Amino acid sequence: MPAINVFKAARDQSHASRIFDLSEMPLRDLNQALHNLTPGSNETAWEVLHPKGSHSVAVGVDQPITIDVRGSVGYYCGGMNDGSAITVHGSAGPGVGENMMSGSITVKGDASQYAGATGKGGLLVIEGNASSRCGISMKGIDIVVHGNIGHMSAFMAQSGNLVVLGDAGDALGDSIYEARLFVRGKVESLGADCIAKEMRPEHLELLQGLLDRAGVTGVKAAEFKRYGSARTLYNFNIDNADAY
């Protein structure tokens, strides 16, 4: 029975690597085992097999372990991640890395809508494309997308960095606060209060650091344009009353 397997495995601290086959064991057992980890645990390398689009794979992990997910996942993979390094060897459904605190998540395939939403820290790398609302309401997370991003990305983004090697869809950075957006390709349209900004030396340095951290090679920081807030929506302006 799955529950017994988990118990047995949990006692066996001598093994540093743990393999969880989701075609044989319930998802709750995986997440509970991950949540049971304590600081200094020897179980630092985890592998998840046959996720088959399951929701909430490896959410709420708060230890510095590695998790390799072999296949595509559903909603909220790695949500609230705080320190682990998760790699999805497939594509991710909506909300991958939602509200990440620290650590990293790498998606080898594509990501569905609102990747990295509300993330406060850590690094989210999408090696394929991300769809709509990527980085919506981001609050400090760094997101690097090798491909394109969909419409309404970085909507109300507050802080952190969104780097896109490809193109961005409609209404990029609508109602943005202080997040920085770097796009190498074309931007379909900018959202309200989002403008193109000068790329100064400190931005080139910051962006190069992000590209290096995300393992991007053969692409120069100078190839990107920077976008950010025009800061005209911060305070209510009586002249805008008609817009409400």
Next chain:
Amino acid sequence: MCGIVGLFLKDKSLEPQLGSMLSEMLISLSDRGPDSAGIAIYGAPSGHEAKITIQSAKPERDFLGLDAELAKAIGAPVSIAVKSTHAVVRTTPAKIDEAREAIQTLRSDIRIMGAGDVVEIYKEVGLPEAVVDRFDVRSMTGTHGIGHTRMATESAVTTMGAHPFSTGADQCLVHNGSLSNHNNVRRELIREGMKFETENDTEVAAAYLSSQMAHGKNLGEALEGTLSDLDGFFTFVVGTKNGFGVVRDPIACKPAVMAETDQYVAFGSEYRALTKLPGIDNARVWEPEPATVYFWEH
């Protein structure tokens, strides 16, 4: 929520498995909608018969002797195959509209699920697995099909409120989302002569497409029209006699994943629905773009 699926076969050798493949896809999305479920299957055309899928809450009473009475009323041979609360009435294609009217006259409690040369539609209150078992969907063969599991928002949890909705011959539609201008569009379509069975928003979308196609548009053009004429949230999957189409509204907050191989084109609200399909690991898997029409025809 709601969960929707669609499967369009390119490889004829898979046709005997259409029912079982579509059933598994729908069951995998059960937790997206526990209220009711339905499936439309497009079988092989017989060439000499058309079909009407009918439903009754009292099948023992309503279906008994209906074939003979109907044959007499329309002056053509009629056969009936009963499956639980549903039955498929077969008759000469030229008599199909007459048969439809005669059924309503002979048995006022019978509801028409859909009609056409090839489509059969089964839908009931309950979980997908129960609905699939009840109608033995797994044993059905066909070229393409669509399915839906419902979490009701816009109208009551009833058999008639379940999807797919069919408003034209061999046409049907499943929907994830909710429409906000359906009352107005319904009024306009009623003025055009369309008939409605429910207060449901999705039935309006189905009737809108039927009306567009009746005006000579093809499936792709009709789907294009939904983007300007329907307001609200929608991912639609639509079946016609020889085609299968998908469209999402411009905001596209209702999820959608598609997969294509040499053998099939498949749609699921989530990737979970596609994981048991043959060759899925090597399929082209993508998320349909917002406000973009996709359609395939045999």
